[in-house]
Structure formats: C-alpha cells, structure tokens
Amino acid sequence: MQTTIEVEKLSKSYNGLVAIENVNISISPGMVFGLLGANGAGKSTTIECILGTKKQDSGTVSILGMCPQTDRKKLFEEVGIQFQEANYQDKITVGELCEVTQSLYKTAADYHDLLKQFGLLDKTKSPVSELSGGQRQRLFIILALIPKPKVVFLDELTTGLDAKARRDVWKSLSNLKEKGLTILLTSHFMDEVEVLCDKICILKKGKTVFYGTIAEAIASSPFDKFEDAYLWYSDEEEKENENI
Numbered sequence: 001m002q003t004t005i006e007v008e009k010l011s012k013s014y015n016g017l018v019a020i021e022n023v024n025i026s027i028s029p030g031m032v033f034g035l036l037g038a039n040g041a042g043k044s045t046t047i048e049c050i051l052g053t054k055k056q057d058s059g060t061v062s063i064l065g066m067c068p069q070t071d072r073k074k075l076f077e078e079v080g081i082q083f084q085e086a087n088y089q090d091k092i093t094v095g096e097l098c099e100v101t102q103s104l105y106k107t108a109a110d111y112h113d114l115l116k117q118f119g120l121l122d123k124t125k126s127p128v129s130e131l132s133g134g135q136r137q138r139l140f141i142i143l144a145l146i147p148k149p150k151v152v153f154l155d156e157l158t159t160g161l162d163a164k165a166r167r168d169v170w171k172s173l174s175n176l177k178e179k180g181l182t183i184l185l186t187s188h189f190m191d192e193v194e195v196l197c198d199k200i201c202i203l204k205k206g207k208t209v210f211y212g213t214i215a216e217a218i219a220s221s222p223f224d225k226f227e228d229a230y231l232w233y234s235d236e237e238e239k240e241n242e243n244i
C-alpha cells in the first residue's frame with residue numbers, strides 16, 4: 001500500500017542554525033500522525049518542507065505520491081491546511097468565507113454540513129471578526145476540510161478551545177478518520193494526542209527522539225503516563241524547571 005506521506009532524511013538549517021536534522025516520517029492512509037515537540041523543536045519547519053512552502057537542504061518528501069516542489073497545484077487540490085492566523089476582509093461572514101474557499105476547488109464538501117458538524121451553523125451570517133478565539137479555530141479546521149482533502153494538516157489543533165469544544169473536535173476528527181482521512185497534527189496537549197494519534201514523532205532540537213505508538217512511547221520511558229513520558233523525551237519539564 002502506498003504511504004500518504006513519506007519523508008526521508010529531511011534536514012534544514014537557517015543561517016547555520018540547524019532547525020531539523022535527518023527526520024524520517026512514514027504515514028499510511030487513514031492514519032492520525034502527531035508531530036510533537038517543545039517550542040522551536042522543528043515541527044513547523046518539517047511541515048513546511050512537506051508542503052513545499054520551504055525547501056529542505058537535503059532529504060526527500062513524497063506526499064500522495066507527489067513531489068511538493070514540482071506538483072504544487074495538484075497537491076493543493078488534495079491537501080487541506082488549517083492556518084493559525086489569517087487576514088480576511090473586514091466584514092466577511094463565516095458563510096461568505098466558506099463559499100469563497102469552496103469556489104477555489106473543483107470538488108468541495110458542503111460547508112453547511114461541516115459548520116453543523118463543528119457547531120458553527122448558527123454563525124453562518126456572523127462576521128469572522130466577531131467570532132471567539134475557539135470559534136475561529138474551529139472555522140479554520142472547517143476551511144481545511146472544504147476541499148475534501150485526502151490528507152489534512154492541523155497545526156495546534158485545539159489551542160484556544162474550551163473543554164467541550166475540544167471534545168467535539170476530537171469526535172468530528174475521529175469520524176473523518178473512520179471515513180479514511182489521513183491527518184497530520186501538531187499539539188501541545190498530550191490528552192488529545194493520546195485520544196487521536198496512531199503514531200507520533202517527538203522532535204527535540206530538530207532531531208527525532210521518539211518515533212512510534214503512544215504505548216511504545218510509554219513502554220520505552222521510565223513512566224506509566226504518556227504526558228510524563230512525553231515530557232521526559234522532549235525535556236519540556238527540565239526547561240520549565242530551569243525557568244522557576
């Protein structure tokens with residue numbers, strides 16, 4: 001079976017600063033993959049190289065069998081991306097933004113279904129600028145799903161969402177996964193990583209310090225809770241303590 005995303009020995013530096021080094025990732029169709037690590041560990045750089053918005057120094061990337069540098073147009077028909085921040089026209093409403101997004105793609109999902117699924121149907125006529133942080137976050141996920149992508153990139157999935165909204169998002173994503181969607185996500189919340197991810201890669205200063213399942217991550221650490229294991233791999237705890 002062809003992998004959805006195949007990354008081999010990916011490396012990139014910025015003016016001599018190594019951002020990622022020899023990163024390998026293999027994501028099968030229908031898998032939810034978590035790319036984890038502390039701030040500055042190299043997650044965004046890895047994702048941007050996979051999407052072709054940044055050029056790696058060395059290594060190879062294949063996504064849906066395509067090269068992100070040369071097959072850019074075709075790739076973006078089949079890939080959904082959740083943007084964290086975006087500037088939209090001042091008074092554009094949720095419905096209008098969904099329609100504009102829909103019009104960019106040959107085949108698109110019915111955005112009303114997605115608004116309903118993510119609890120925003122009653123906001124269709126509201127200006128995007130008047131949404132709460134959590135509502136905006138959910139809208140960005142919807143925009144990523146409008147192209148009916150085969151694979152979706154979700155960056156800091158539920159940052160800013162309240163407890164109920166987070167669980168609703170998890171449920172919706174689990175449903176989409178059951179329908180075969182492949183998901184690559186980043187998150188700083190280990191509870192959601194545990195619920196959603198089939199496989200994870202933990203980066204530390206640009207290098208892979210763990211690659212495998214949640215159960216394997218726990219088993220290869222001195223801890224029996226995933227969050228403790230994650231902090232041990234990523235050294236976030238050490239850093240926090242240094243700041244006290």
Ligand SMILES: Nc1ncnc2c1ncn2[C@@H]1O[C@H](COP(=O)(O)OP(=O)(O)OP(=O)(O)O)[C@@H](O)[C@H]1O
Pocket residue numbers: 014017018019037038039040041042043044045046
């Ligand atoms: N455009 C850039 N120019 C120079 N250095 C950069 C650039 N982008 C990222 N870096 C550096 O590369 C390293 C990896 O950054 P990256 O944004 O990939 O990390 P991240 O894991 O996504 O972090 P966060 O969780 O904070 O988003 C960091 O040291 C960062 O300062």
